[in-house]
Amino acid sequence: MKRVGVVGLGDMGSGLAKNLIKNGFEVTGLDLAPARVEAFCAMGGKPAANVEEVGQNADAVFVMVMNGNQAKAVILGERGLVSHMPKGSAIIMTATIKPSEVKEIGVALEGSGISLIDSPVSGGFPGAQGGTLTMMAAGQPSILDEFKPVMDAVSKTIHRVGENAGDGQVMKACLQTLIGSIFGATFEAAALAAKAGVKGQALYDVFSTSGAGCGVANTALEHIIDRKFEGTGSGIGTMHKDLTISLDMAEEIGVPMFMASTAMQIFHQGKSKYPEGDNWVCTRVMEEINGAELHR
Known part of the structure; x- marks a missing residue:
C-alpha cells in the first residue's frame, strides 16, 4: 500500500502530506486554497482537481477539514470518497468533529467495503509538521493493524481508544x-x-x-x-x-x-x-x- 490521499492541506494537513511523502508514500492532495496546493506540489505531492480524483488514487485517505459538514460532504457527497475509493481501502478521520457526526459517517459507510478509522490527533502544528502527532484511533483491530504503517508515518504515538466510530472523537x-x-x-x-x-x-x-x-x-x-x-x-x-x-x-x-x-x-x-x-x-x-x- 503506497497510495495515500489527504483532503485539507492547511497547517495540519500539510504536515500529514509532508511526512507521508517523506516515508515513501505516493500522496494525492486536495485543498481549495491555491497557495496550499502549490506548497504541496513543491514537496512532491500530486494535486487533485476534486475529491473524486483523490479517492480514485488512494488506498487510504486522511480527512483533515474544519467541521462535520465538510467531512460529510467530502466522504458522502454526490462525488464523495465513498463512491470512488476501492474496496478494502480506508478513510482516516483526523479532523475533530462531533462524535455524532462521525457515527453518522460510519453508518453510511456500512456495506461499502470502505473502512473508517476515527482518529483525531493532538500535537498541533509542530506535531503535524514534525510527524510526532498523538493519534486517538478507533476502529476494528484488524483494520488498525492493516493501516498502521500509514498512521505511523505521521505520528509518534497511536492510542487505540475503541472499536466504534465516535470513540476517537x-x-x-x-x-x-x-x-x-x-x-x-x-x-x-x-x-x-x-x-x-x-x-x-x-x-x-x-x-x-x-x-x-x-x-x-x-x-x-x-x-x-x-x-x-x-x-x-x-x-x-x-x-x-x-x-x-x-x-x-x-x-x-x-x-x-x-x-x-x-x-x-x-x-x-x-x-x-x-x-x-x-x-x-x-x-x-x-x-x-x-x-x-x-x-x-
Missing part, C-alpha cells in the same frame, strides 16, 4: 476540555502578572519549572511574552470549535462543565475581537481591559 473532546481549561488559566495568570508588573521571563521560568509547568502552558506563555499572537499555527477558531464540541457532548449526556464553560467564554471573547488570531490572543484582550502588557 469522544476521547478528543475530553482532551480538549482539559487543554482549553489550561489555556484559559494561563491567559488569566499572564494578565494578572502583567497588571502586577511581573516580568514575562521571570513568570515563564517559575511556571515552567513548577508543578504547573506543562507543554500546553509553557507554549502559551512563550507566545504571550514574545507577543506572537498570529501565525503560530494555532488559530483560535480551531480551539473555539473544539470546546463547542466538548460542551455540546456534555450537554447531551448531562455532565456539568464548569472549567470548560469558563474557558469557552475566554476563547469566545478572543475570537470575537481577533478572529484571525491564534489562541494566545485571548490574553491580548484581557491586557487591553487591564491596561498592561506582559513582555519577556
Whole structure:
C-alpha cells in the first residue's frame, strides 16, 4: 500500500502530506486554497482537481477539514470518497468533529467495503509538521493493524481508544476540555502578572519549572511574552470549535462543565475581537481591559 490521499492541506494537513511523502508514500492532495496546493506540489505531492480524483488514487485517505459538514460532504457527497475509493481501502478521520457526526459517517459507510478509522490527533502544528502527532484511533483491530504503517508515518504515538466510530472523537473532546481549561488559566495568570508588573521571563521560568509547568502552558506563555499572537499555527477558531464540541457532548449526556464553560467564554471573547488570531490572543484582550502588557 503506497497510495495515500489527504483532503485539507492547511497547517495540519500539510504536515500529514509532508511526512507521508517523506516515508515513501505516493500522496494525492486536495485543498481549495491555491497557495496550499502549490506548497504541496513543491514537496512532491500530486494535486487533485476534486475529491473524486483523490479517492480514485488512494488506498487510504486522511480527512483533515474544519467541521462535520465538510467531512460529510467530502466522504458522502454526490462525488464523495465513498463512491470512488476501492474496496478494502480506508478513510482516516483526523479532523475533530462531533462524535455524532462521525457515527453518522460510519453508518453510511456500512456495506461499502470502505473502512473508517476515527482518529483525531493532538500535537498541533509542530506535531503535524514534525510527524510526532498523538493519534486517538478507533476502529476494528484488524483494520488498525492493516493501516498502521500509514498512521505511523505521521505520528509518534497511536492510542487505540475503541472499536466504534465516535470513540476517537469522544476521547478528543475530553482532551480538549482539559487543554482549553489550561489555556484559559494561563491567559488569566499572564494578565494578572502583567497588571502586577511581573516580568514575562521571570513568570515563564517559575511556571515552567513548577508543578504547573506543562507543554500546553509553557507554549502559551512563550507566545504571550514574545507577543506572537498570529501565525503560530494555532488559530483560535480551531480551539473555539473544539470546546463547542466538548460542551455540546456534555450537554447531551448531562455532565456539568464548569472549567470548560469558563474557558469557552475566554476563547469566545478572543475570537470575537481577533478572529484571525491564534489562541494566545485571548490574553491580548484581557491586557487591553487591564491596561498592561506582559513582555519577556
